[in-house]
Amino acid sequence: MVNIFEKNGRIEISTINYDELQEDKFFSKPKKFSLNSQTVKITEINGNNKFLERLPYSNVKNLLLVELEDGYDFKGKFNLICNKGEYFLVIEKFYLELVHELYNLVDEGYELAEIVSEFTSLIPPKIELFQYKELEEDGLTTHLKKSHINNILHYTDMEKETISQFISSIKTLRIRSLFKYKRDNINSPKNEFCILISEFSKSEFSNNFSVKQDKNSNIIIEDYGVLLPSKLNTSYTEKPILILVHGLASSCKIEKENYIEITKYLVPYFHVFVFDYLTINQPISVSGMLLAAKVKKLKEKYRNKKVYIIAHSMGGLVSRSAIEEHSAEVDYLIMAGTPNNGSLPGKLARLEKTTLFIANQCKIKFQDFYDLIYSNVKGLEDLSRKNSYIKKLNENKLFNPEKYYCIAGYAFPVGHIRILNRIKTDLVVSLHNMMLVNGRKIPNIKLGSWNHMNYFTKNFEKPLGEIINSLLMKKKV
Structure with missing residues (x-):
C-alpha cells in the first residue's frame, strides 16, 4: 500500500506502513495538496508501458501521475520513502508516452537498439534516478527536489525541434496518428510527470x-x-x-x-x-x-x-x-x-x-x-x-x-x-x-x-x- 500525505510543507510518498499512520494517509483515490500557493494533484494510473515493462529484474508496483495545476515552475519538494529492494523513478509524462511508442516500433520492423540509441543521443532523457539514505526502520529515503522536477518538465527550443523532426522522419503513420503529435503538442509547457514505484524481483534480490x-x-x-x-x-x-x-x-x-x-x-x-x-x-x-x-x-x-x-x-x-x-x-x-x-x-x-x-x-x-x-x-x-x-x-x-x-x-x-x-x-x-x-x-x-x-x-x-x-x-x- 502507498501512503501519500503532507508533512512539514512537503508531500511524502511512502511504501512503508507505520503503525501510527492514520487511515486518511492511505492512497486509495486521487489526492490534492496545496504547497506554496500551488495545487498538486496525484492520481494512480495504468502502468502498462513498454519501457517500464522492460526494466530488468523489476516488478512495477505503482505508477502515480502528478499534475501541477498551476504550471510547471514547481517550488515544492517530495520525500520518497520505500522498503529495501524497492526504488523510485520519475519520468515526464509526454516523454514516457513517446518512449513507449518508440518501443512499439519494433513491431513495425525497426531495430530497437538503433532507434532508442538515436533518440537518447538527440534528447537528454527526461527521467530522474536517485541516491538513497538508509533509515533506522530498515527502509530507504530520497528527495524529489524542485530542480529535478523543473529539469524533466523543461524542453529547450532545440529539443522541441529535434523531437518534431525525429517523429516526422519515422516512416510509419502509427506513432504520429496515435498521439497526433503536432508542433503545438510538442511545444506546449509540460506540467505532468510520473512517479514509478518498483521492486526488484525477489528471486534476484535474495541472491x-x-x-x-x-x-x-x-x-x-x-x-x-x-x-x-x-x-x-x-x-x-x-x-x-x-x-x-x-x-x-x-x-x-x-x-x-x-x-x-x-x-x-x-x-x-x-x-x-x-x-x-x-x-x-x-x-x-x-x-x-x-x-x-x-x-x-x-x-x-x-x-x-x-x-x-x-x-x-x-x-x-x-x-x-x-x-x-x-x-x-x-x-x-x-x-x-x-x-x-x-x-x-x-x-x-x-x-x-x-x-x-x-x-x-x-x-x-x-x-x-x-x-x-x-x-x-x-x-x-x-x-x-x-x-x-x-x-x-x-x-x-x-x-x-x-x-x-x-x-x-x-x-x-x-x-x-x-x-x-x-x-x-x-x-x-x-x-x-x-x-x-x-x-x-x-x-x-x-x-x-x-x-x-x-x-x-x-x-x-x-x-x-x-x-x-x-x-x-x-x-x-
Missing part, C-alpha cells in the same frame, strides 16, 4: 554476492572478474589466445546470442575466452587489474602464445587499463566503439540516465542494474569525460598506438535527421573519440552500417578479418 575489497578499499564482486573459455573452441592448442571483453551494462555470459557469431568466426584462428566484469560501480582500473590477472594466468598456462583482445565500448578502456596500468602482456588490442576520451554524454547524471536505456536493451547483470538504480556509480564516473581518470589513462607512457586498432561505426540516423553541426557518431561515441588519444591516431577501419549496439552482430567479418589477417601475418593495417 547473496560474495564481496571482498582490494588494498584501495574498492569493492570487488568475486564472481564478476571471470574469464571463461568458449564452448566453441576446438582442441587445437597451437593457436594464439583471444579474449572478448564486453562493454557497459552488458555481459558475455548473459548475452551469449550477441557473441555467438563472432566467436564462431574467431575459433578457427584463436583459442577464445570471454572476460566478464561489473561495469557500473566497479572502477575501470579495478576491472583492468582483474583482467591483467587473468591474462597472467593464461600466459603461464599457454606459454609463448600471443594474446589478443577484442573489446567493445567500455571494455576497450578496461583492456587499456590492464595493459597500461597493470602491465598485462597483451600483444594486440582491437577496440570497437570505445570512448577513448570519455563518454559523449559528459555529465554523470546524463550518463546514468542514458545507461538506464542501454540496460533496457541489453541483458545487464543484476548487480550492475542494482548499482545503477541506487546511484552507486564509480565505474560510470570513470567513464565520464568530465572525470580525471580518462585524462590520466590517456597520459600513460605505456600507451602504444602500434598495438591498438580501432573499429569505428558512423551509423546514419534512423530517419536521416539533419541536426546542425552534428558530428559523426555510432549513435553513442564519435569517430574522433574512438580514433584519437591525446592527438595520436589509432589505426582504424570505419563502416557506415555499424552502430554502437551491432559491432559484433552485423557486417563484422570483412573488416575484422582484414585486421586479424594483418596481425597474424605480422603486417600493419
